[in-house]
Amino acid sequence: MNTFFDILTATFAMLGGIVFLIGGIGLSRMPDTYTRTSVIATTTSLGLALFTLAVLFHDFTVVNLIKAVLAITMQAGASAVSSIVLNRNAYINDVPLAEHTQYDELSHDRSHFPS
Amino acid sequence: MDIVLYIALACVFSSGAAILYRIILGPTDADRAIAADMLLVVCITLFCLFGMYYDFTSVLDVLLISSGAGFLSSLALARLISRDEQ
Numbered sequence: 001m002n003t004f005f006d007i008l009t010a011t012f013a014m015l016g017g018i019v020f021l022i023g024g025i026g027l028s029r030m031p032d033t034y035t036r037t038s039v040i041a042t043t044t045s046l047g048l049a050l051f052t053l054a055v056l057f058h059d060f061t062v063v064n065l066i067k068a069v070l071a072i073t074m075q076a077g078a079s080a081v082s083s084i085v086l087n088r089n090a091y092i093n094d095v096p097l098a099e100h101t102q103y104d105e106l107s108h109d110r111s112h113f114p115s
Numbered sequence: 116m117d118i119v120l121y122i123a124l125a126c127v128f129s130s131g132a133a134i135l136y137r138i139i140l141g142p143t144d145a146d147r148a149i150a151a152d153m154l155l156v157v158c159i160t161l162f163c164l165f166g167m168y169y170d171f172t173s174v175l176d177v178l179l180i181s182s183g184a185g186f187l188s189s190l191a192l193a194r195l196i197s198r199d200e201q
Contacts, residue, residue: 009167010119017123020160024130027137027153033145036137040149043130044156048178051163055174058167067175074182082152082189089196090145 008057016050019043032098033090041083045076117168124164131157148192155185 023043030036049072056068091106134157137150159181166174 006116010116013123013164013167014119016160017126020130020157021126023153024133027130027150028133033143033149036146037149040153044153048156048160051160052175052178055163055167055178059170059172064175067179071175071178071182074179075185078182078186078189079156082186082193083149085190085193086145086149086152086196089193090143093145093197095143095145095196 005057005060009054012050012054012057016047016054019047019050023047032101033095034087035098037083037087037090041079044079048072048075048079120164120168124161127157127160127164145196148196152185152189152192155181155188159185 020043023039026039026043027036030039052068052071052075056064097104131154134150134154138147138154141147159178162177163174165171166177
C-alpha cells in the first residue's frame with residue numbers, strides 16, 4: 001500500500017513540476033500581459049493542485065484529505081479571481097495589447113467590428 | 116522517489132528563473148505584478164517539495180493558510196498596478 005502511495009506521490013510531483021516548467025516557459029515567451037496572466041492562472045491552480053495531491057498521498061489520512069480538498073478549492077478560486085482582477089486593472093491602466101490582437105471588445109472604439 | 120523530487124525541484128527552480136527574468140525585464144508594472152503573484156506560488160511549491168523530502172507533517176496546513184494569504188497578496192498587487200490613479 002505504501003508503494004502505491006509512493007507511486008502516486010511521485011507521479012503528481014512530476015506532473016506538477018512539468019506544469020511549472022511549461023508555465024515558466026510561457027511566462028517568458030507570451031507576447032503581452034493578458035496572455036501571461038492566463039498562463040499564470042493555469043499554472044498556479046493546476047500546478048499547485050498537483051503538488052497538493054502529491055503532499056496528500058505522501059502522508060494520507062482523512063484529515064489531510066479534507067485539508068487538501070479545501071486548499072485546492074481555495075487556490076483554484078483565488079487564482080481565477082486574482083487573474084481577472086489583475087487583468088482588469090491592467091486594462092484600465094492602458095497596458096498595451098499584443099500586436100496581433102484582432103478584437104478588443106472592451107474598447108469604446110467599435111469601428112473594427114463589422115456593422 | 117528522491118530522484119523525482121530532484122527533477123520537480125529543477126523544474127520549479129527554472130520556473131522561478133523565468134519569473135525573475137520577467138520581474139527584471141518587465142516591460143510594464145503589470146507584468147512585474149503578475150510575475151510576483153506567481154513567485155509566491157513557486158515559494159509555496161518549494162515548501163511542499165522540501166516538506167516531502169524532509170517529512171514535514173504540517174505542509175497542508177501551510178498550504179491552506181497560504182492560499183488565503185495569496186489571494187490577499189494578489190489583490191494588493193492589482194492595487195499596485197493602478198497606484199497612480201489616486
